[in-house]
Structures are given as structure tokens and as C-alpha cells.
Amino acid sequence: MKKLMNQPENYVSEMLQGIYKSHGKDLTYVNEDLKCLVTTHKHPGKVAIATGGGSGHLPLFLGYVGEGMLDGCSIGEVFQSPSPQQMLEVTKAIDNGAGVLYIYGNYNGDIFNFDMAAEMADMEEDIRVESVVAGDDISGTTDISKRRGVAGIFFVYKCAGAAAASGKDLDEVERIARKVCDNTRTMGIALSACIVPRVGKAGFNIADDEIEMGMGIHGETGIRVEKLKPVDEIVAEMMEAIIADLPYSGGDEVAVLVNGLGATPLDELYIIMNHVHDILGKKGIGIFHSYAGEFATSMEMAGASITLCKVDDELKEYIGAAADTPFFKQFSFE
Amino acid sequence: MKKLMNQPENYVSEMLQGIYKSHGKDLTYVNEDLKCLVTTHKHPGKVAIATGGGSGHLPLFLGYVGEGMLDGCSIGEVFQSPSPQQMLEVTKAIDNGAGVLYIYGNYNGDIFNFDMAAEMADMEEDIRVESVVAGDDISGTTDISKRRGVAGIFFVYKCAGAAAASGKDLDEVERIARKVCDNTRTMGIALSACIVPRVGKAGFNIADDEIEMGMGIHGETGIRVEKLKPVDEIVAEMMEAIIADLPYSGGDEVAVLVNGLGATPLDELYIIMNHVHDILGKKGIGIFHSYAGEFATSMEMAGASITLCKVDDELKEYIGAAADTPFFKQFSFE
Numbered sequence: 299m300k301k302l303m304n305q306p307e308n309y310v311s312e313m314l315q316g317i318y319k320s321h322g323k324d325l326t327y328v329n330e331d332l333k334c335l336v337t338t339h340k341h342p343g344k345v346a347i348a349t350g351g352g353s354g355h356l357p358l359f360l361g362y363v364g365e366g367m368l369d370g371c372s373i374g375e376v377f378q379s380p381s382p383q384q385m386l387e388v389t390k391a392i393d394n395g396a397g398v399l400y401i402y403g404n405y406n407g408d409i410f411n412f413d414m415a416a417e418m419a420d421m422e423e424d425i426r427v428e429s430v431v432a433g434d435d436i437s438g439t440t441d442i443s444k445r446r447g448v449a450g451i452f453f454v455y456k457c458a459g460a461a462a463a464s465g466k467d468l469d470e471v472e473r474i475a476r477k478v479c480d481n482t483r484t485m486g487i488a489l490s491a492c493i494v495p496r497v498g499k500a501g502f503n504i505a506d507d508e509i510e511m512g513m514g515i516h517g518e519t520g521i522r523v524e525k526l527k528p529v530d531e532i533v534a535e536m537m538e539a540i541i542a543d544l545p546y547s548g549g550d551e552v553a554v555l556v557n558g559l560g561a562t563p564l565d566e567l568y569i570i571m572n573h574v575h576d577i578l579g580k581k582g583i584g585i586f587h588s589y590a591g592e593f594a595t596s597m598e599m600a601g602a603s604i605t606l607c608k609v610d611d612e613l614k615e616y617i618g619a620a621a622d623t624p625f626f627k628q629f630s631f632e
Numbered sequence: 633m634k635k636l637m638n639q640p641e642n643y644v645s646e647m648l649q650g651i652y653k654s655h656g657k658d659l660t661y662v663n664e665d666l667k668c669l670v671t672t673h674k675h676p677g678k679v680a681i682a683t684g685g686g687s688g689h690l691p692l693f694l695g696y697v698g699e700g701m702l703d704g705c706s707i708g709e710v711f712q713s714p715s716p717q718q719m720l721e722v723t724k725a726i727d728n729g730a731g732v733l734y735i736y737g738n739y740n741g742d743i744f745n746f747d748m749a750a751e752m753a754d755m756e757e758d759i760r761v762e763s764v765v766a767g768d769d770i771s772g773t774t775d776i777s778k779r780r781g782v783a784g785i786f787f788v789y790k791c792a793g794a795a796a797a798s799g800k801d802l803d804e805v806e807r808i809a810r811k812v813c814d815n816t817r818t819m820g821i822a823l824s825a826c827i828v829p830r831v832g833k834a835g836f837n838i839a840d841d842e843i844e845m846g847m848g849i850h851g852e853t854g855i856r857v858e859k860l861k862p863v864d865e866i867v868a869e870m871m872e873a874i875i876a877d878l879p880y881s882g883g884d885e886v887a888v889l890v891n892g893l894g895a896t897p898l899d900e901l902y903i904i905m906n907h908v909h910d911i912l913g914k915k916g917i918g919i920f921h922s923y924a925g926e927f928a929t930s931m932e933m934a935g936a937s938i939t940l941c942k943v944d945d946e947l948k949e950y951i952g953a954a955a956d957t958p959f960f961k962q963f964s965f966e
Contacts, residue, residue, distance in 0.1 A: 300823050300840065302863040302900040302936060309899065316902030319909040320922035323965075356898040489634050506634065529636040561895035563931040564690040565643065566636040568650030575653040588654035592926075597897040598934065602636060627961040631657075 364623025367459035379407035385415035397468035403447025404433035437512030449594035460619035486603030488513035548582030698957025701793035713741035719749030731802035737781020738767035771846030783928035794953035820937030822847035882916030
């Protein structure tokens with residue numbers, strides 16, 4: 299295991315201490331628990347949004363807590379869910395009197411714990427909580443309710459966050475979040491594994507000349523193992539599957555996210571982006587905005603994912619709104 | 633070689649096409665040469681700033697072209713300098729009538745080519761050009777004039793860019809850039825090599841249980857090879873060398889940059905940041921602002937660097953100014 303760390307059991311807490319020391323003006327924690335992270339910027343009357351999930355995916359999940367996006371996040375150890383109590387503490391801290399929306403990825407542990415937290419918030423604290431579960435990864439199943447949440451959750455955060463910031467009520471923010479989920483599809487590929495610090499070795503192997511199409515961000519098995527080939531061929535396969543799934547059609551307009559899983563250089567993400575644009579152009583699908591970079595990672599895993607989010611005027615306004623979190627910043631655009 | 637690319641000879645041009653397709657509102661190229669990149673936002677009367685260097689370091693170099701930072705950039709193939717003619721074309725395109733400042737890293741090829749471009753700009757185009765060569769890497773030599781430019785150049789871009797945007801003249805912008813160079817020191821470590829696409833294999837190897845202290849961003853030999861150990865010990869060694877070099881002293885205030893070389897996860901950068909803050913705190917050195925992320929990379933190399941930039945009120949104003957490039961965005965702060 300070649301990681302820049304100290305004791306594996308301190309991996310998450312030392313990372314969090316580094317984050318609080320760097321971004322203390324904007325981020326703090328509650329209940330004396332570093333893993334219960336909240337914004338320092340309260341907006342009375344605004345719908346609050348919380349997320350959560352395992353560590354090891356920075357800037358997911360906590361990186362999107364900030365102005366124009368999320369209000370709080372509870373995180374677990376690497377690839378582990380936070381507890382219901384942690385989610386409840388975050389919920390209590392961020393509630394501005396207008397209710398709280400949970401947005402998180404479709405993993406059993408998270409669902410169980412978030413549902414319990416929502417129930418406690420309602421029963422014990424009289425805070426109304428609604429939940430939107432993101433499942434944008436088309437790999438592995440045609441049953442949408444069983445799909446994993448991966449990088450596409452960025453667009454859900456972005457739009458719901460902007461809607462909440464603009465003063466929409468909980469029903470509206472929830473509707474926007476669901477609308478983004480309904481219009482967002484992702485597919486990923488992995489070139490190498492990652493190592494959970496406490497485990498100390500890779501949970502699986504990928505041969506030097508192979509890639510895994512459709513692998514999840516915790517190393518979940520993909521659709522198939524393929525030989526490494528020119529990336530344009532890989533992108534064509536991914537785009538064909540993504541486009542057919544919604545489906546996206548000529549005349550549609552989309553936002554694009556080419557996400558790096560960790561070790562893959564930005565150069566390669568833009569080589570992918572180049573071909574994504576060509577394919578969308580040939581299909582007559584317009585491109586509203588393109589994001590490339592690391593938005594949802596698996597530590598040092600090499601690989602990438604492609605996300606399309608079909609947009610209309612409403613979603614374009616929310617995607618183009620300004621956002622200012624310690625890990626994601628954009629000025630507004632149209 | 634496990635890269636997401638097509639033909640190695642198209643690596644840079646396809647990357648650039650992806651960048652122009654994504655960021656065409658803000659970036660364009662001149663002289664029909666994708667490698668001569670300039671901002672689309674002209675500001676008559678503003679000092680223009682150009683940089684350049686080899687590819688393979690994104691977001692260096694072109695990633696900092698944008699509002700509040702740089703105006704243009706000429707790039708070469710991976711780890712190769714652009715030509716004097718390319719630099720000249722960029723210079724002509726970005727000149728706003730107030731002269732041009734070149735800011736680039738201390739590498740022989742770049743110096744030779746930038747100097748020739750500056751001479752041509754002066755002789756043929758009557759554009760006054762001044763040059764500031766960044767050499768922030770303390771590894772390998774005590775002779776400051778021989779030091780390599782690495783991630784610390786970010787602070788030079790940031791401050792010179794903000795000074796130019798605020799309307800300072802060429803002499804002033806040059807003075808600010810030199811002041812940042814004088815106050816900035818960096819040291820890096822590598823855990824793994826990277827592969828130049830056209831070469832197809834790593835130029836060197838690092839054993840599974842070893843790290844290279846002081847390695848350059850092209851894989852230049854470092855100070856020494858060490859056994860991998862807890863990162864706090866590695867950070868302590870790096871910080872001792874960096875602090876002693878300027879030296880930075882109790883009562884000073886610094887901006888900190890913990891930079892990932894490519895494959896190292898953000899988690900590990902914040903674990904490093906955590907200890908950097910502790911060490912600075914014990915020394916009585918104040919922290920104005922902390923940046924963690926990928927600012928100057930070597931494609932898929934694993935490793936990190938630490939940069940300190942000693943700041944006063946003038947540099948704090950420039951570091952804290954807003955910037956909006958496709959690859960680096962910040963709202964203003966104090």
C-alpha cells in the first residue's frame with residue numbers, strides 16, 4: 299500500500315482536520331464529531347440540503363457543502379455509511395425552519411441510515427425531511443430503482459442547491475432534484491483498483507492490458523472486462539449505452555460531466571471530452587455546458603465516467619447559477 | 633502503458649480540442665495553431681501576461697489563462713518547450729498596448745525560446761516584453777538561479793495577474809511577480825513515475841516501498857530515495873527544508889499550497905495539509921490562505937509538493953482577488 303498517510307485508522311480524521319484547518323471560515327462540525335460537517339453560512343428560511351456517504355470519494359460528499367449548493371454532510375469511514383445519529387445531528391444543525399432535503403446515492407447502508415435519521419428528525423425534532431436518492435449509473439441493471447449513485451449526483455446537488463438558494467420551498471427543491479435524477483445518466487470505466495487504508499491491499503485486480511466497463515466507485519463489478527483499446531472506441535461504447543438509456547435524442551440539450559476517478563490525468567479527461575462532443579454533435583444533441591475534472595473519485599483508482607444531464611430552461615438556470623464551496627466554485631453563466 | 637488515449641502523436645492535439653470545445657467562450661487559439669492559446673477577453677490598456685511550457689502538467693500552464701490571471705500561453709508536446717515563433721504569435725495576439733510580461737519556469741529550453749520570442753517581439757513588433765523566471769523548487773541546488781520552476785509558479789501567476797487586472801503598469805507587474813518568486817519555496821516527493829505517451833514506458837522506477845524526495849515534475853532526480861514512512865515524518869522533513877531555505881520565521885504570514893502530482897487523492901493532500909498547519913503553528917508562522925488540489929501535475933505521477941509563499945498586505949490583496957479561468961476559479965476573499 300503506497301499512500302501518503304499515517305495510521306490507517308486516522309486516515310479520515312486527519313483528512314477532516316486538514317479540511318477544517320484550511321476552510322474553517324466556511325465549514326465547521328457539530329456535536330464534537332468531525333464527521334458531522336456543516337456550513338458556517340446560515341440562511342434563515344432557506345430549505346436546507348444534506349448529503350452523506352462514505353469517505354474516499356472527495357470532493358464527494360462533503361466538498362459540495364457551501365454557498366449555492368449543500369448545507370451539511372455526514373460522512374463515514376472509507377466506503378462506509380455514516381450513522382443515523384450523525385445524520386440527525388447534521389439535520390438539526392442545518393435546519394433553517396423550512397425543512398431539509400436529503401440527497402444521497404443509492405446504496406443500502408445509506409438508505410437505511412438516512413431513512414432512520416429522517417424519521418427521528420420528524421418525530422423528535424419536528425423537522426420535515428424529504429429524500430431524493432440518486433441512481434445515475436446505468437451499468438449492471440435496467441431496473442432504475444436498483445442503480446448506484448455516482449458522479450451524476452453533482453448535477454442534483456447543483457440544481458437543488460441553486461433552487462434552495464433562490465428561495466424555493468421544500469416541495470419545489472425536491473421536485474427539481476427528482477427532475478435532475480430523471481434526466482441524468484452516467485457510465486464509468488476503471489483501469490486500476492484502489493486500496494481501502496484499513497484493508498491495505500486492493501480488493502480486486504485489473505490486468506495491465508484490460509479495463510472494466512461499468513465498474514462502480516467502490517470497485518463494484520462492471521458489465522464486462524475488455525482489452526484496453528483506443529479511447530475513442532471506449533467512449534463510443536459508453537456514449538451509445540448512455541444515449542440509448544434515457545434516451546437522449548436529436549434536439550435535446552445536455553450538460554456534460556467527464557469525471558476522473560482519481561489517478562487519471564486531466565489531459566485524458568479532455569481527450570474523452572473531445573470525442574464526447576463529436577458524438578453529441580453527430581446526434582444533433584446540443585451542449586449547454588461541459589465540466590471536466592475530479593467530481594466523484596475512488597481515491598487512487600484510475601478511470602473515468604461520463605455523465606449526461608438533459609436540461610431545459612429551468613435546469614440551465616440552476617446549473618448556471620453561482621456556487622462557492624471550498625471544493626467547487628463557479629461564477630454564474632448562461 | 634495504460635492511458636485513455638488514441639494515437640500517442642495526437643495526445644496533445646486531442647486534449648486541446650477537448651479544451652476548446654469545452655471552454656470556447658473563454659479560450660481560443662491564434663495563427664491556426666491549437667498550441668497558441670489566448671483568452672477571448674481582451675482588456676485594452678492592460679498589461680498582458682503570457683506563460684508557456686511543455687504539456688503534461690495540467691492545469692499548468694494553459695489552465696491559468698483567464699480573468700484575473702493570464703492572457704495567453706504557448707505549449708509544446710508533453711514535457712517539451714513551445715517554439716519562439718509560437719510564443720511570438722501569442723505575444724502579438726494578447727498585447728493590449730501596455731507591454732507583455734512572460735512568466736515561466738526555469739528550464740533551459742523555455743528560457744532560450746522565450747528570450748528569442750521577446751527579442752522578436754521587440755524588434756519586429758515593437759512590443760515591450762519583460763520576463764520573470766520562476767525557480768521555486770529548493771531540491772537539488774542551493775544556487776537559486778539554477779532552481780526548477782514547479783507548483784509555486786501558481787502564486788506568481790495569481791499575484792501578477794491580479795496586479796495587471798487592477799491596472800498596474802508593466803514595471804509594477806514585473807516587480808510583483810519577482811517579489812512573489814523571492815518569497816516562494818516548494819519541495820516535492822514522488823511515489824511513482826509517469827509515462828510520456830510517445831515514449832510508452834516510465835523513464836524511471838521507484839520501488840514499491842520507496843519514495844523520492846525532491847523529484848522534479850518531469851521526473852528529474854531528487855535529493856534522495858527514502859523508504860516509505862508515515863506521512864507526518866515526510867512532511868516534517870519537507871517543511872524543515874522549506875522553512876530553513878527562505879527562511880520563514882515566527883511572525884511571518886504565508887499562503888500554503890499542497891499540490892497533488894496527479895494520482896494522489898485529495899484525501900492524502902489534506903492529511904499533508906493537516907500536518908503543515910501544525911508545524912507552521914508551532915513555529916508561530918501565520919496562515920493567510922490554504923490551497924489543496926492539483927495545480928501542477930506530471931500526468932499520472934503519484935506524489936505531492938508543498939509550497940509556502942510569504943505574504944504581506946500587498947500580496948494578500950493580490951492572492952485574495954477574484955479569478956475566473958476555465959481551470960481555476962475563486963471569489964475574492966480577505
